[in-house]
Amino acid sequence: MKLTVLGCYGPYPPGGGCCSGYLLQENNCNILIDCGNGVLSRLQEHLDYQDLDAVILSHLHADHVSDIMIMRYGLEIAYNRGERSEPLHLYAPDTPGEEFDRLPYKNAYTVKALQPGKELQVGPFAIRVRTGVHAVPSMAMHITSASGTLVYSGDTEYYPELEQFASGADLFLCEANFTEADIENGLPNHLSTAQAARLAAAAGVKKLLLTHHHPERDLTKSLKEAEKYFPAAEQAREGLSYDVAT
Ligand SMILES: [Zn+2]
Ligand SMILES: [Zn+2]
Known part of the structure; x- marks a missing residue:
């Protein structure tokens, strides 16, 4: 993987x-996880986007979704030319409803709701989600x-259940938008690098x-905050590929 x-x-x-945008590949199966602004352009440095098997969106904020609104034009053109026989499979949470309802576009996508507790199989990948x-x-x-x-x-x-959910992962790709000072200042909605590292260790x-x-954060400083709890922590870098193997 x-x-x-x-x-x-x-x-x-x-x-x-x-x-946000991550390409996951194994055995000629190509999944795009999240599709924020700039991702369609970057994707084509690695793969023809027509060769995607599925797109899975973690949530419906624009920094994870916006290039879905652009990729649809290319998919629709290919479909109308007969170069695609079916729409691209797109999975996303169905809430907020008004954002979910914006995802379908002509013949570009088959849009399905992600359901916690229900396993989704795409090619070689078995996928479970939780909120x-x-x-x-x-x-x-x-x-x-x-x-x-x-x-x-x-x-x-x-949230404490994330520890169990990540248990035993070969690779834990964890958001770490904040520094420890941000958390101390009460900023909501994201993890700090130190919180991510403590979760990973546990x-x-x-x-x-x-x-x-x-x-707006200093990545060198925030990595140091993580290394206290998980010495081998790394900051993700655009363009790099990582092996996921047992
Ligand atoms: Zn978000
Ligand atoms: Zn985000």
């Missing part, structure tokens, strides 16, 4: 950066194949990749 970081900033990117704690319902994802297990936090603030994950970087 190979994870490529296409974009890893939020709630907006710095110059030259992109918001985190965020301003809108945001899904953590547990993705397993024959080669390993990836757990992605989605956007969330701290869950016994093999590798921790911190993501959803805030463009």
Whole structure:
């Protein structure tokens, strides 16, 4: 299983950066997880977007969704030319309803609601989701194949059940938008790098990749805060690929 970081900033990117988007590949199956602004462009440095098997959105904030509103034009053109025989499978939480209702577009997507507790199989990947704690319902994802297990936090603030959900992951891709000072100042909706690192250590994950970087925070400093609890923590970097293996 190979994870490529296409974009890893939020709630907006710095110059030259992109918001959330991760390409997950194994055995010629290509899944895009989140599709924020800039991700469609980055994706095409690795793959023809027409070759995606599915897109899974953790939640319906614009920094995770906005390029869905652009990719649809290319998909629709290909469908009308007869170059696609079916719409692209798109999975997302169905709340807020008005955002979910904006996802379908002509023949671009088949839109389905992500359901906690129900396993979804896409190619070699078995996918479970659970709802985190965020301003809108945001899904953590547990993705397993024959080669390993990836757990992605989605956007969330701290909640204790995330430790169990991430337990034993080969790679834990965890949002860490904030610093410890942000948490002390009471900022909601996101984790700090230290919180992510404590969760990773308690869950016994093999590798921790911190993501959803805030463009206004010092990444070197926030990594140091994580290393106190998980010495091998890494900040996700756009364009890099990571092996997920047992
Ligand atoms: Zn976000
Ligand atoms: Zn969000």
